[in-house]
Amino acid sequence: MDNFFDMITLPSIITFLRFGLDLFLVWILFYYLISIVRKNLRTLQIFKGILIILIVKLLTTALNLKTLGYLVDTVLMWGAVALFIIFQPEIRATLEKIGKANLSAPVRSTMDTAKKHYILDEVTRALQFFSTNRVGALISFELNQSLEDYITAGTQIHADISYELILTIFYEGTALHDGGMIIQGDKIACASAFFEPTTRELSPIYGARHRAALGLSEVSDALTIIVSEETGNVSFAKNGELIRIPLVELWDRLAKELGWEDTIKEGK
CATH class of the missing domain: 1.20.58 (Methane Monooxygenase Hydroxylase; Chain G, domain 1)
Structure with a gap:
């Protein structure tokens, strides 16, 4: 000792x-x-x-x-x-x-059940319209990994989410319809965003939107929704996979993928 x-x-x-x-x-x-x-x-x-x-x-x-x-x-x-x-x-x-960089934790907007209901309703209505009328669309939801680089490169909007605005963005006569729309929190952050397409071999039935959505899903955890202009089919791209979603399941599947199961439990 x-x-x-x-x-x-x-x-x-x-x-x-x-x-x-x-x-x-x-x-x-x-x-x-x-x-x-x-x-x-x-x-x-x-x-x-x-x-x-x-x-x-x-x-x-x-x-x-x-x-x-x-x-x-x-x-x-x-x-x-x-x-x-x-x-x-x-x-x-x-x-x-x-x-x-800021050492403090980022401040993220919190959404109550009513706000989640509203977003799901507006986006689902728009997707159903696109599917029925064969209008091509590409919509990405930012989840945990930032899409700020894509937002900065696109046409920044930062507007409230609404059925009418989504339809206007993807209307073929507008300058913003070509490219992806990014939803960040409870806002439409940008339109006409470019996503690097996947380099994987895909069936010819998949077009440029599907390739772009897959490419984004390979480098981020974003949920991207694609509406085919040719068939009207709605698909989700996440984690490098494409999943076709029936219209009758769209609201529920969207809520689940966004982690909003509490919204489903509260009822529509």
Whole structure:
């Protein structure tokens, strides 16, 4: 016991505190970065890949794995150049988010049951009209991952959701009908948004709207609704899948996918 207390000296205490501060600052840095990139799936995938490579590098150094360490060093040396070339838009977006980031939690609007009912009613009525009259439409609901980059690139509206406005946006005579509409919370955030189409092979029965919706579902958790101009069929795109939805189930399925089951329980 005496030897233990003899080892506790001022330099050892300072070294221990420095080590603890170092770990704490690294933890803060990772938490800060994850809080920034977690709402964009592409950026998050890049961050996870870098993190895995760094972990492997630490293991190869600690276990003295020379061959694997050489491969990791090669990846780090040339991979950094390839990373900046291939993912330049995502890296730029991440750096912009870091510069604009606020450490406080984002404030999101809360909607009561009546508001959810209203949104479901207005959107469902519009989709039924489009389906019956063979009007093509593409509507995306922002969920947990931000669609701000798409909103900024589209024609920003930030208007209340209404049946009449949705019909006007997708009316073929308007300049906004070509592209996607994004609903953010209880507002129509933008129209004429461009979604990078999927690169997967699809049946010829699926057109540009379906490909765009699938492309968005592959890089975000958004729920995207497609109305086919040729058939009038209504489909949901989420998690890289297309699901055809019968009109009679549209209201309920939309409420379920949005996580608004409480609205269903309250009754229409």
